[in-house]
Amino acid sequence: MSDQVLLTTSVGSFGKPDYLQKARNANARGKLGETELSALERKATEEWIRRQERLDLDILVDGEMYRGDMVAYFAERLEGFRIGGLVRSYGNRYYHKPIIASKVSRPKPMTVEWFSFTQSLTDRPVKGMLTGPYTLLDWSYNEAYRTRRDAALALAEVVRLEAEDLQHAGARYIQIDEPAIHARPEEIEIAIEAMGIVTQNLKAKTISHICYGDFAAIYPKVLELPVDQLDLAMHNYEYRWLSLFDKHPFTKELAIGVVDVHSHRLEAVEEAADGIRKGLRYVSADRLLPHPDCGLKTRTVEESEEKCRVVVEATKVVRKELARQATPA
Amino acid sequence: MKTTVIGAFPKISDEHQELRRALHRHDRGELDGEGLSGVLDDSTRWAMGELEWAGVDVVNDGQIRWDDLLAPFARAWDGCDRGPLERFYDNNTYFRQPVITGPITTEGTTLVRDFEFARGVARGQLKAAVCGPLTFATLAEDRYYRSLEDRTLAVADAIAAEIRGLGAAGADLVDIEEPALVAHPEHFALARAAVERLAAAGVPLALQAYFFPADPLLDALAAFPVAQVGIDVRSRETGVLEKLNALRQTVVLGVVDARNTRVETEAELVGLVEAALRQVPADYLWLAPTTGLEYLPHDVAVQKLKALVAAAHATGGVKA
Numbered sequence: 001m002s003d004q005v006l007l008t009t010s011v012g013s014f015g016k017p018d019y020l021q022k023a024r025n026a027n028a029r030g031k032l033g034e035t036e037l038s039a040l041e042r043k044a045t046e047e048w049i050r051r052q053e054r055l056d057l058d059i060l061v062d063g064e065m066y067r068g069d070m071v072a073y074f075a076e077r078l079e080g081f082r083i084g085g086l087v088r089s090y091g092n093r094y095y096h097k098p099i100i101a102s103k104v105s106r107p108k109p110m111t112v113e114w115f116s117f118t119q120s121l122t123d124r125p126v127k128g129m130l131t132g133p134y135t136l137l138d139w140s141y142n143e144a145y146r147t148r149r150d151a152a153l154a155l156a157e158v159v160r161l162e163a164e165d166l167q168h169a170g171a172r173y174i175q176i177d178e179p180a181i182h183a184r185p186e187e188i189e190i191a192i193e194a195m196g197i198v199t200q201n202l203k204a205k206t207i208s209h210i211c212y213g214d215f216a217a218i219y220p221k222v223l224e225l226p227v228d229q230l231d232l233a234m235h236n237y238e239y240r241w242l243s244l245f246d247k248h249p250f251t252k253e254l255a256i257g258v259v260d261v262h263s264h265r266l267e268a269v270e271e272a273a274d275g276i277r278k279g280l281r282y283v284s285a286d287r288l289l290p291h292p293d294c295g296l297k298t299r300t301v302e303e304s305e306e307k308c309r310v311v312v313e314a315t316k317v318v319r320k321e322l323a324r325q326a327t328p329a
Numbered sequence: 330m331k332t333t334v335i336g337a338f339p340k341i342s343d344e345h346q347e348l349r350r351a352l353h354r355h356d357r358g359e360l361d362g363e364g365l366s367g368v369l370d371d372s373t374r375w376a377m378g379e380l381e382w383a384g385v386d387v388v389n390d391g392q393i394r395w396d397d398l399l400a401p402f403a404r405a406w407d408g409c410d411r412g413p414l415e416r417f418y419d420n421n422t423y424f425r426q427p428v429i430t431g432p433i434t435t436e437g438t439t440l441v442r443d444f445e446f447a448r449g450v451a452r453g454q455l456k457a458a459v460c461g462p463l464t465f466a467t468l469a470e471d472r473y474y475r476s477l478e479d480r481t482l483a484v485a486d487a488i489a490a491e492i493r494g495l496g497a498a499g500a501d502l503v504d505i506e507e508p509a510l511v512a513h514p515e516h517f518a519l520a521r522a523a524v525e526r527l528a529a530a531g532v533p534l535a536l537q538a539y540f541f542p543a544d545p546l547l548d549a550l551a552a553f554p555v556a557q558v559g560i561d562v563r564s565r566e567t568g569v570l571e572k573l574n575a576l577r578q579t580v581v582l583g584v585v586d587a588r589n590t591r592v593e594t595e596a597e598l599v600g601l602v603e604a605a606l607r608q609v610p611a612d613y614l615w616l617a618p619t620t621g622l623e624y625l626p627h628d629v630a631v632q633k634l635k636a637l638v639a640a641a642h643a644t645g646g647v648k649a
Contacts (some may be wrong), residue, residue: 084626084629085343085627085628085629086339086341086342086346086626087339087623087625087626088339088341088623089421090397090414090422090424091352091396092349092352092353092356094349097421101551138419138421139421140588140589141591143590150507172344180421183416183419184419184420212415212416212423213416262413263415277492
């Protein structure tokens with residue numbers, strides 16, 4: 001894999017199998033114990049590792065079989081958070097929006113056991129997967145800190161501890177997602193400062209996923225976010241963000257979304273390949289990583305798998321083209 | 330001094346989830362459209378009951394049938410489809426982006442059935458609401474009109490038709506929910522031209538601009554042909570509280586933060602209201618949340634309403 005170009009990956013979450021969804025519902029109603037649920041989460045995680053290997057993805061994820069929401073998962077494990085009542089995010093989708101009720105601290109590691117378990121199942125690298133401090137703040141209610149900056153920097157300290165523990169456990173890739181980073185473009189300095197705290201001691205490759213918002217409003221300033229790789233939804237936006245790179249060259253590795261995650265429609269391999277070719281106009285093949293636009297947790301297992309298959313097959317098509325170009329006729 | 334609400338109220342609570350279940354059953358084909366409509370009506374009764382129980386003087390229908398601020402219009406209008414999900418301003422809340430594919434037309438009766446239903450439920454004063462033209466125009470994807478100006482004014486004509494429909498059904502106050510005005514203050518002249526078309530419908534209007542500070546626009550807002558202007562003085566750093574005398578309309582003062590769970594103390598609220606009363610006569614001051622309460626869990630939304638009503642009583646507001 002080491003000399004391979006266009007390494008394929010995914011953003012983090014996959015569809016949960018029916019048996020796990022039922023078990024989670026039963027657990028929520030108090031009808032299934034934590035031990036039984038946890039065993040099924042491990043089974044589903046192992047199945048996803050095998051699927052990713054079969055699909056021939058290069059950099060794997062654990063699929064987040066044990067998480068519901070990317071903020072609530074951490075809020076439930078950090079001191080200082082309280083879980084609030086249901087709030088609607090869109091349509092008929094609701095979530096328990098967390099409340100920062102007092103100063104935050106981390107009693108113990110939150111994701112390291114899952115990382116170690118998942119990495120033990122495969123020789124391919126598995127990404128450590130965290131939610132960034134600015135998004136933890138923006139997707140919670142802040143009752144405890146005087147300013148949003150104070151809250152973001154305090155959250156950065158607990159995320160830093162978690163990221164360093166992941167590195168210690170052997171993570172070679174650590175992804176710290178900031179999908180809320182463009183919620184208030186005037187606050188991007190806060191997001192950059194907070195990320196600087198998280199990544200200051202990391203030698204692992206650092207990644208941040210950004211999606212669903214006005215990326216143009218934070219570009220090129222977002223290039224100052226102290227991570228090695230930005231992971232962007234591109235297909236959903238018809239690759240319009242790429243044209244920003246004409247004026248201000250993109251300076252990081254780019255994980256490029258080449259299939260939509262909120263659509264049942266399966267993209268053709270050629271359509272995804274064309275997305276990769278578009279990316280190659282701006283970022284070299286050793287720094288471009290094809291993947292789906294966002295986490296696939298709203299799709300079924302089968303849809304998640306098919307979307308990833310399209311990404312991998314499209315990548316293989318483009319790799320062949322690159323190899324032909326590199327070989328003189 | 331009256332109390333009122335803006336925008337949507339929580340559609341469910343942790344205990345009261347009939348609507349959520351009904352929508353799931355409708356998706357799975359287990360509940361027909363009529364059955365779903367009945368649950369939507371029940372939920373509207375419940376939400377309006379909560380508003381009135383909390384003591385709010387002028388209520389709306391809680392917008393229980395609205396997926397988002399733009400949805401009722403994007404669904405109903407000719408020339409408009411619904412596109413992908415997009416983030417709604419700086420919220421972790423998403424809306425379906427309207428896609429304008431041809432000339433927008435409407436018969437102007439989109440909201441009439443729901444208004445008439447709500448009028449049958451309301452025990453006190455009821456107001457209606459529409460999406461602001463600039464907000465709709467700046468959030469839509471446009472494949473037909475040639476400029477933001479053309480698009481905004483075409484949307485304004487359609488909204489004006491809806492307001493005429495509401496007026497004919499008996500509405501005597503309509504909120505224009507226009508966050509784009511404070512999000513993009515550079516377009517205020519266009520927003521005003523659009524609101525002038527709405528005002529021509531002859532129904533008193535309340536311009537509700539929220540999410541962002543109104544400081545750069547206070548003088549401009551005074552020139553809008555509306556009966557009321559909503560001003561958030563609570564959720565962000567703002568100096569507008571000392572400049573409210575620039576306005577000539579009734580001020581709907583956003584005093585409880587509808588996007589944060591911390592419930593304001595009575596002392597905090599009384600301080601804000603007394604400061605406003607130094608600038609605006611009590612007859613020209615209403616109190617409200619800063620935006621729609623649907624950004625809060627239901628239990629906190631109710632606590633915020635109670636705090637709002639208590640503050641009105643403490644500062645001399647008389648229940649209508």
